Amino acid sequence: MGSRRQSAGPAPAGRRRLPLLLVEAATLLSGIGNGVATVALPWLVLERTGSPTAAGIVAAATALPLLISSLFSGTVVDLIGRKRTSIFSDAFSALSVAAIPILDATVGLNIGAIVALAVLGAVFDPAGLTARETLLPAAAQAAGWRIERANSIHEAVWGAAFLIGPGVGGVLIAAIGPERTLWVTASGFVLSIVLVAAVRLPGAGRPEQRPAGIWRGTVEGLAFVWRDRLLRTIALLTMALVALYLPAEGVVLPAYFVEQGAPSRLGTIVMAMSAGGIVGALLYGGLGPRIRRRTAFVVALIGTGIALVGLAALPPYPAMIVLAAATGLMYGPINPLANYAMQTRTPEHLRGRVVGVMTSSAYAAGPAGYLLAGPLVEWLGVRPAFLVLAVVLLVVALAAIPLPALRALDEPPAYPPAPIGAAPLDEGPVPLGEQWISSARRDQPDDD
Structure with a gap:
């Protein structure tokens, strides 16, 4: 061979x-x-x-x-x-x-x-x-x-x-x-x-x-992710990000535009966030070789938090469109970088299980965020609740700066x-x- x-x-x-x-x-x-x-x-x-x-x-x-x-x-x-x-x-x-x-x-x-x-x-x-x-x-x-x-x-x-x-x-x-x-x-x-x-x-x-079976194979994937500090850190950060980001799109913004009597504007805002995410992912694909991966990941996290805080202030509608696009733009590189970590730190025969575990953590975080956001909006009102979610997201992003595990993004691939x-x-x-x-x-x- x-x-x-x-x-x-x-x-x-x-x-x-x-x-x-x-x-x-x-x-x-x-x-x-x-x-x-x-x-x-x-x-x-x-x-x-x-x-x-x-x-x-x-x-x-x-x-x-x-x-x-x-x-x-x-x-x-x-x-x-x-x-x-x-x-x-x-x-x-x-x-x-x-x-x-x-x-x-x-x-x-x-x-x-x-x-x-x-x-x-x-x-x-x-x-x-x-x-x-x-x-x-x-x-x-x-x-x-x-x-x-x-x-x-x-x-x-x-x-x-x-x-x-x-x-x-x-x-x-x-x-x-x-x-x-x-x-x-x-x-x-x-x-x-x-x-x-x-x-x-x-x-x-x-x-x-x-794998020896569905349950045993899944446990092996969970154990591998938990033992690897980089994968564990990215999984936890992504869970927090999804739990705070998705409710803005699925709960808070719909509530705001219903209050404003302008539900048709919601689609434009969501499309701006999605289009920004596409552009952000493509830009990272072109600029990725020129910057350190850890730097790109942390900047994407912080940029997402800053843009979302601006959006949470609920400025005039044209400014909201710009900030929604900026939020998606900054979020764009996060998933490609998470994919890179999974692909280069996981042996080939375990890759499906690791990707499945990481994906399931994001799926679980979304509903948890929805359950939090609904009562928060009813308790505080739309703008205060949105600001709480956005500020907490920014705090999580800032907390990622000193994390030593993220340095492994720039290490040589364990499984190149x-x-x-x-x-x-x-x-x-x-x-x-x-x-x-x-x-x-x-x-x-x-x-x-």
Whole structure:
């Protein structure tokens, strides 16, 4: 195998970039499909029942399963493989949304069936997201890209999908109705399956080292994250950030614009935050090699806090748009940097579990923040509650400055990617997969 690696030269440019293009195109289609479904399903329920409560039940049904399934999603990826997991995830999504118009046209549709199908479609989404994310290092290596650049593009694509999806959903509902919109959504998931099936990368197929089971594998992932000081620190910081950031978008700003009698402005503010996040991720992809990763991470945290404090002052609407965009812009580099830490400090056979654990911590933090923000707004009012959330976020960001664990972001990768051209473009199994593991570091994280 050593001679094979030595003799393998870089693949032609078109072929080398194709796996990355396929992964990102599938990510875009799957994300847009989920974004469309978040609009189409509540709309369909409101159209049929006229009940906002019923629409809320459907929305909750698509969100609550993520709290549990995201924790085990990485173990599923490490157990059955990255491509298979991504394909199965999109297949369940396609089946769930296609089944709704089928049932409607045959035996009839009720709220219970919609809830059950919404759960079926949502419960495997974290596994698909994790699977595509774990393909990134090999795809970047095949394309000759730095992993930071691939991470930035990936986060920008994901953000763009959820920026585009709800808008596309609204347009399709108006043009062809919610039932036909769901058929279009199912077609997008099917196309995502086709794209992922065409991916040829080391480590994409059947895993060489599988976890002993769902529960034991998940515990191994949790233990690895907790023992590694950098991953543990990033997980805790991200949880705090999500718990304070998401309620601003999902609770406080809606309450403010309802009070102002201008709910239509909410969409513009949320879009400005999302667009800023896309630009921020892309900018980091271009500027990343010129700045230290720890510096970029801390500046992003502090910048997010400062911009959010400005937004929390609830200035005139034009200024709010600018500050919302600035908040997203500063937030943009955080996820690519967190991805980099997971990819370079985790052995390949554990990567799915580590990504799943880190993702589940963010999923859990969001609802916790919502539960905090609602009573806070009722107790203090919109502006004071918003300022409390923003100031606490800024304090958390400032507290990250002296943390020694973040210095590890600039250390040499514990599990670096294989040299360009060193790994064959098949889907394995190959020893070491896409990673080139030093003799000083195997499966144990740093505890210093």
